[in-house]
Amino acid sequence: MAASPPPIATVDHPRLLLHGFLSPETCKELEFVHRSCGTAGYRPSVVSTSLPHLAATGCGHLLLPFVPIREQLRDAVESFFSCHFDLFVEFTGLISWCKGASIGWHSDDNKPYLRQRVFTAVCYLNNHGKDYKGGILRFQDGEPSCVVPVAGDVVIYTADSRNVHCVDEVTEGERLTVTLWFTRDSAYDEDPKLLAFLSQTSLSYEPAFQNSYIPLPASDNMYWFSYDQSGFDIRYARLHILGFIFCASSDQDSNSRSVPASEDPIELLGKPLRVGRRYDVFEKIFANSLHALQARRCLWLQAAWPLWVTASGDWTAAQT
Numbered sequence: 001m002a003a004s005p006p007p008i009a010t011v012d013h014p015r016l017l018l019h020g021f022l023s024p025e026t027c028k029e030l031e032f033v034h035r036s037c038g039t040a041g042y043r044p045s046v047v048s049t050s051l052p053h054l055a056a057t058g059c060g061h062l063l064l065p066f067v068p069i070r071e072q073l074r075d076a077v078e079s080f081f082s083c084h085f086d087l088f089v090e091f092t093g094l095i096s097w098c099k100g101a102s103i104g105w106h107s108d109d110n111k112p113y114l115r116q117r118v119f120t121a122v123c124y125l126n127n128h129g130k131d132y133k134g135g136i137l138r139f140q141d142g143e144p145s146c147v148v149p150v151a152g153d154v155v156i157y158t159a160d161s162r163n164v165h166c167v168d169e170v171t172e173g174e175r176l177t178v179t180l181w182f183t184r185d186s187a188y189d190e191d192p193k194l195l196a197f198l199s200q201t202s203l204s205y206e207p208a209f210q211n212s213y214i215p216l217p218a219s220d221n222m223y224w225f226s227y228d229q230s231g232f233d234i235r236y237a238r239l240h241i242l243g244f245i246f247c248a249s250s251d252q253d254s255n256s257r258s259v260p261a262s263e264d265p266i267e268l269l270g271k272p273l274r275v276g277r278r279y280d281v282f283e284k285i286f287a288n289s290l291h292a293l294q295a296r297r298c299l300w301l302q303a304a305w306p307l308w309v310t311a312s313g314d315w316t317a318a319q320t
Contacts, residue, residue: 031125117181137167
C-alpha cells in the first residue's frame with residue numbers, strides 16, 4: 001500500500017478520501033482476477049466478481065490478494081470512525097461498470113435487506129478519462145461533493161442517509177472498483193461463508209484435480225451480456241483478446257477449428273468445448289465457455305511458460 005496525503009473529510013457527512021491507497025501493481029492484479037472470473041452483475045451493464053463466487057468455484061487461490069487489502073481497509077475505517085475492533089466485512093467484490101451503467105441518488109443501506117451495512121469503501125482500480133468516461137461518484141451534500149476516480153484511490157463513507165450519493169452514467173469504457181461494505185452484526189460476517197465454501201470445494205475435489213488449478217464449472221447462465229441485447233457475445237471477446245478461440249469438443253487439430261455451418265456459434269458456448277491457440281487445440285474439455293473463461297489464468301500463463309499448457313493436454317507439467 002502506498003503512503004497517502006492527509007484525508008479530506010467532513011463532520012456532518014463523514015467521508016474520507018485517501019490517495020494512493022492501492023499500488024498500481026495491486027490494481028493490475030485485481031483487474032486480472034476480475035477479467036478471469038467476472039460474472040453477471042447486480043445491475044444492467046455491471047460485471048461482478050464476489051469472493052464467495054471465487055471460493056465456491058474452486059478459485060480459492062485467487063482470494064489471496066484480497067486478504068491484506070480487506071484488513072488494511074478495515075483498519076482505515078475503524079480508525080477514521082473510531083470503532084476499533086467493532087467491524088466485520090459484510091461483502092467484498094470486484095465490480096466493473098460498463099457503458100450505460102449508472103445509479104441514482106441513494107444510500108447504501110436503503111433496502112430492508114441492507115440495513116446491516118454501516119460503512120462503505122470503494123477502491124478505484126483504473127482511471128477516469130483514460131480508461132473510461134462518465135462514472136463520477138457524486139454526493140448530495142458535504143465535501144468532497146464528487147470523486148473523480150484515480151487508480152489506487154479509496155473513498156470511505158457511512159452507508160446511511162448522511163451520505164446519499166449517485167454515480168453518473170458510464171459513457172465509454174469500463175469503470176473498475178473493488179468495493180467493501182462493513183457491518184457491526186457478526187451474523188453478516190463474510191469470512192465464515194468463505195471458509196464454508198472453501199471447505200466444501202476442497203473436500204469435493206479428486207486428488208488429481210486438486211493440483212490442476214483449473215476451477216470448477218460454474219452455471220452457464222452467468223454471462224456478462226446476453227447475446228440478444230448486445231449483438232455479440234462477450235465470452236468470445238474476452239478469450240479473443242488473449243489470443244485464444246473456442247473450439248468444438250470434437251476438434252483435435254487446426255484443420256477442424258472452425259465451427260460447423262450447421263452449428264450456431266452461440267449454442268456452442270453452452271456445450272462442452274476446447275480452447276485453441278495459434279495452431280494447437282488443447283485436449284482439456286471444459287464444461288462450457290464460462291468454465292474455460294474461469295481458467296484463463298492458466299491460459300494466460302501458457303503464453304509466457306508453454307509448459308503450462310501443451311497440445312497433448314498436459315495442464316500440470318509446470319507444477320512439478
